[in-house]
Amino acid sequence: MPLLRKTPLAWKNLTHDKRRLAVALAGIGFAVLLMFTQVGFQKALFDSQVKLIDDLRGDIFLVSKAKYTLAAEKRFPKERINQASSCFGVAGAFPIYSELTLSVLKNLTKGQSSKGYPIRSIGFHLKDPVLRADAITDQIYKLRIPNTALIDVRSKGTNFAFPTEDDDLLADQPAELAGKRLQLVGSFELGTDFAHDGNLVMSAENFASYFPARKQFGNPLDVVDLGVVHKQEDADLAKVRDLVDDLLPNDVSVLTREEYRNQEIGFWDASTPIGIIFSAGKIIGFVVGVVICYQVIYTDIADHMSEFATLRAMGYKDRYFVRMIVAEGVLLSIIGFIPGLLASWGLYYFLANMTGLQLIMTMPSAMKVLGLTILMCIASGLLAVRKLLSADPASLF
C-alpha cells in the first residue's frame, strides 16, 4: 500500500500538539465511556433477566408457546415432560414450577397486619438435577420438611426484610406465604429482575400445598412452567432438540439454552421500552463522540488551511484529503478508545460493587464499542472534510 511509504501526515498532525491530543483523547474517551456504560448496563440488565435460565442445569428447555417471557404465567401439561423424557437421545426431563401472582410473602416480624409482596416461588422435585446453585443442592435436606423454603439473598430488602446472612436468625423469623405459615430454612443467590423482586425455592410438594389453585381441577403439579431436558452425553444438541421438537405437540417451544436466552432478551429488548432507552443512551454517547471528534478534526483543519491549500496547489487531489481525514479519524478512535476502555473497566468494577449488577467487560461488547467509536470518528471526519475541501489555493498568493 503506497500510503504506508508516504509521510504519515494524519499521524504527524494529530500527535504534533500534545496538549490538544490529550484533550481530544479525553473527549473521545468520554464518549467511549458513555457508550460502554450504556452497553454495560443493558447487558447487565438483560443478563439479570435470564439469570434463572443461566442457573438451570440441562441442555434443552420446554416452555409453553404462549409464554413470551419468564414472568408470563403460561403453562403446559406435565404430559409433555414424560413425552420428552421418552425421546431418543434424552437422558431425562424434569418439570419446574413457578408462581408469582399467588405467591405473596409477608414478613410477620411486625405482626399480622404487615403488608405482603409478590415474590417468585420456584418449585422442583428435590431429586431432579435442575438447579445449578451449590447453595441449593447443599440445603436440599432442609427443603424436605413441610412448609419450608430457601430465600434469595438478593430479594428486595425494602419488601422482604429477612436476615438472610444468618440461617438461625432467619429460621426464627415468622413469615407467611399465600396465607400459610412458611419457615425460611436457608438462603441462596439468584438476583432480581424487572419482573421479580425476589425468589423462593421449595420442594414441589410444598409448592403444591401453597398454591393449590394453580390448576382449577386436579393436581396443581399437573401444569408445568418450565421443562428441563438433559440430553445423553454423547448426543448432538441440535439433533436432540429437533427430535424433541418433532415429538412434542405444537403447544410447547423446544429451545436450547442459547435460543431460550435470546428469546427472553429479545422480548425485553424489542417489546419493552428498555431496549429503546439503552439504544437512545448509546446514540447519545455516539453523538457526543461525533461532536467532540468533529471539533478536534475541524480545529486541526482550520489551523492548517493554508498548508492544505498549498498541498492542493501542488496537485494533491480531493481523494488524498478525504483519505487523510479518514485515517485521522481511525487513529483518533483507536487511541481514544484505549483510555475510554480503561476508564470503563474501572467504572464497571466500581458500579458492580455498588449495585450488584453483573457489569462485565466482554470481548464482543468491547468490539462493538470499538466499532462504534471508529464509525463515530470517521463520520465526524467526513463532516469536517468539507471545510478542508474549501481550502482555496488562490488565497495564498
Add this chain to the structure above:
Amino acid sequence: MTTATPNLSLPATSGAYADGAQLPKTVKVGGLNHFFGDGEQRTQALFDNNLEVRRGEIVIMTGPSGSGKTTLLTLIGTLRTVCEGSLQVLGNELNGASRDDINHIRRDMGFIFQAHNLFESLTAFQNVNMAAELQGISRKAAKERIEYLLTRLDLGHRIHYKPNSLSGGQKQRVAIARGLVHRPKLILADEPTAALDEKTGREVVTLFQEMAKDEGCTVIMVTHDNRILDVADRIVNMVQGHIRSDVAVVEASVICEFLRQYPLFAELTPNTLTDMADKMMVRQSEPGEVVIRQNDPGDLFYLIRAGHVEVIVEEAGKSEKVAELGQGQFFGEAALITKKPRNATVIATEETTFYTLGQEDFQAVLDQSKTFESELRSVLAGRT
C-alpha cells in the same frame, strides 16, 4: 511591388521577433479578462491581457498592489478559473479545463508563496518531501534532491528540524526547496526573497537561473525586491488590470545599443533610450516589399532588427540605389524631422523585421533632448 501593412500590435521590446523567438511558449495569455463577484458587485480585475512567456525565461511582474499581477499569477497557476479569454500553460488551454487536467498541470508547477505554509508537525525534509511524493519520485532520488536543495539554500544543518526551531528566512527557504524539488517546468513565486537577506536571496535567484538555463524551467515571480531585478529576462509591469509594459530585457538593451551607436542618439540618457525602445512596435516585411515610398508623407521611424533593405532615390524618372542598410541601422527620420514627404523609397531585399516609432513618440523623444534636434539637423545636413 506591394505596400506592407504595418503590424503595430506587438511592441518591439516584447522580444517576439528577437533571438529565441522560436522557443516554445510556456505561457500564452490571449485577450484575458477576469472578474470578481457577481451581479452588481461584479468588478473587472484584468482587462484584455496579452502575454507570452518563453520556455526558460525568468519573468518579473511588477506593479502597485491591486494592479492585478497576483490575479494573473493565480490564473496562470490554475488556482483560479479562467473567466474570459485564452490562457495556455505548458501547452494546455486552461479555459474550460477539467479538474483532472488541472491537477495534472499543477504537478508540473512549483509554487512559492509569500507565507511559507509549512506543516509544523513535519521536519524540513518531510515538508519538502510532500511535494516529491506526489510526483512519484523514488525515495532515493528524492532524498538526494532534497538534501542537495536544502544544502544549496544553506540549510544543510537544519534538514531534520521542524519549522518551530527555524527562523523566518529558514522557513521560507524550506518552502522554496519544496517548490523546486520536483523540477517543475514552471515556477510561480510571490515575493520569494522578501524574507531573505541579500546573500540567501541571491542564492535563491541563482538557483532559479540555473534551473531556467539547465532544465528550461520558466520562472514567473512577483517581486518588489530591486536587488534581484537583474535576473529578469522579461519585466512585465501592470497597472489597474492592464499590462502596461512587457519588456524583454535583453531585447530592450539590444535596441538601446543599436541606437546608441549613432551620434544623434548617443547623447540621450539610458532612460530616454529605454522609453524610446518601449514605444517601438514590430513591423515585418517580405522580400521585395516597399517599406516606404518616396513622396509619401512620413509617419514612422524605422530601426532594422534583422534583414536588409535598399534605399532608392528617384530623380527625373531615373531610379538610383543610394544605399543598402542592415541590422542595427535606421531610416525614415528625415521626413519626421522636416515634416516633408519621404525623400527616398525603401525596399526590403529579404525577410526583414523593423522596430518602428510613431511620429508623436518620436517627437516626444526629440523633446527630451535639447541638443538632439540640432544634432540631428547637422547629421541630416551632412547626409544631403
